[in-house]
Amino acid sequence: MIRVVKEFTFRRSEICGGRNPIRMILEAMNELGQCEGLTIELDDYDWVLVLRGLAELHEFKVEECEKANNFLKFLVYKSC
Amino acid sequence: MAQYARPDVLVDTKFVMDNLNNETIRIVEVDYDHTTAYDVWHIPGAVLLRWREDLRHPEIRDFVSPEQFEDRLSKLGISNEHIVILYGDYNNWFAAYTFWLFKAYGHEDVRLLNGGRTNWAKLGLPTSKEVPNYPRTSYKVKKVDWGSHRTFLWEVLQRVTKGETGKLVTLIDVRSQKEYTGEIKAPPEYADEQTQVGGHIPGAVNIPWAQAVDPDTGEFKPVHELAKIYGNIPKDKEIITYCRIGERAAHTWFVLKYLLGYPSVRVYDGSSAEWNNIVGIPVKKGTEP
Structure with a gap:
């Protein structure tokens, strides 16, 4: 059973600045222990593709959840 | 259906797909943070312009000088004659900002990819991690027109x-x-x-x-x-x-x-x-x- 330790929601139209959502998610991913995960809601297909690529590179698992109101929901976790 | 005032400065994904190997075109990704964008995936054949490192002035809050702009573009293999197609991270914002800079520095034919990375990813179009290496050019800024682009x-x-x-x-x-x-x-x-x-x-x-x-x-x-x-x-x-x-x-x-x-x-x-x-x-x- 994966324990969700943090939840993120990033709306494309509200993001602006020196830190980007992927960076924030990566920082949180790096702190995950075994059987721990993050739920992430994004409304940008680019971020999703980047996130999948980086998660696989760092050997995290990605599970796609439901889509609602243009938001794509994911569970990113470290296996038990 | 009515058209945009200048449809010639906007290209769609099909145009880019049809011109991936067109030598008269340079596809340029402009990223605020390339480590979470270009480095992970980009359009095949696209070169990278880093917004902060390549286009911002290295010391003060301003843009690179015409000479620095020439140097950046020459290194990437972009000539004055190239059709430059821009796209990038952060909703194409920095691509649009770069379009503005290209116009201020007088580039003849610069265009924006409609939808940028978001639409390319949504459509599942081909991506690459390979960094292309084009022959160096001798890019020249022929005019500088801040007056019609910028307000202080x-x-x-x-x-x-x-x-x-x-x-x-x-x-x-x-x-x-x-x-x-x-x-x-x-x-x-x-x-x-x-x-x-x-x-x-x-x-x-x-x-x-x-x-x-x-x-x-x-x-x-x-x-x-x-x-x-x-x-x-x-x-x-x-x-x-x-x-x-x-x-x-x-x-x-x-x-x-x-x-x-x-x-x-x-x-x-x-x-x-x-x-x-x-x-x-x-x-x-x-x-x-």
């Missing part, structure tokens, strides 16, 4: 103090409504990027940049929808767009100038990061201009 603080301040905003010039604040009203001083994730005070330049109207794009694909809305969104902006007055650091303002500048055909549009790139930090300068809070 002192001009905006003069316009505001003379009461010209809303009369002779239309100031458009393209930030989110919460930033415009002063409820927040920067988007919530960026606690270290706040200005000293929140609010907007007196007289500025608020039309957030995001209204111009389809929220799913990131592509610009059709011209009749754009015309409705900007319907209250007169075409016979000067227009100045601004945001927080200028990139969203350049996006709306592109919409007004090239998609809707407004004749006189400039970007105040100092934007709220400059205005809202100056001692004694007028700032207005709330929803009224």
Whole structure:
């Protein structure tokens, strides 16, 4: 059973600045222990593709959840 | 269906797919943070321009000089004759900002990929991690035209103090409504990027940049929808767009100038990061201009 330790929601139209959502998610991913995960809601297909690529590179698992109101929901976790 | 005022400066994904190996075209990704964009995936054959390292002045808040611009483009194998197609991270904002810079530095044929990375990813089009290496060129900046592209603080301040905003010039604040009203001083994730005070330049109207794009694909809305969104902006007055650091303002500048055909549009790139930090300068809070 994966324990969700943090939840993120990033709306494309509200993001602006020196830190980007992927960076924030990566920082949180790096702190995950075994059987721990993050739920992430994004409304940008680019971020999703980047996130999948980086998660696989760092050997995290990605599970796609439901889509609602243009938001794509994911569970990113470290296996038990 | 009505067309954009300048359809020649906007290309779609099909055009790019059909021209991936066209030697007269250079596809250029412009990223604010390439480590979470170009380095992970990019359009095959695209070269990278890093917004902060390659296009911002290395010491002061400004853009690279014409000589530095020439050097950057020459190294990437971009010549004056190339058709340059720009796209990038952050909703194509920095690609639009770079389009603006290319225009100010007189590049003949520069275009924007509609929808940028968002739409390319949504359509599942081919991607690459390979960094191409094109032969060095001798790029030359043939003219510098800041005058019709850029507004500085002192001009905006003069316009505001003379009461010209809303009369002779239309100031458009393209930030989110919460930033415009002063409820927040920067988007919530960026606690270290706040200005000293929140609010907007007196007289500025608020039309957030995001209204111009389809929220799913990131592509610009059709011209009749754009015309409705900007319907209250007169075409016979000067227009100045601004945001927080200028990139969203350049996006709306592109919409007004090239998609809707407004004749006189400039970007105040100092934007709220400059205005809202100056001692004694007028700032207005709330929803009224």
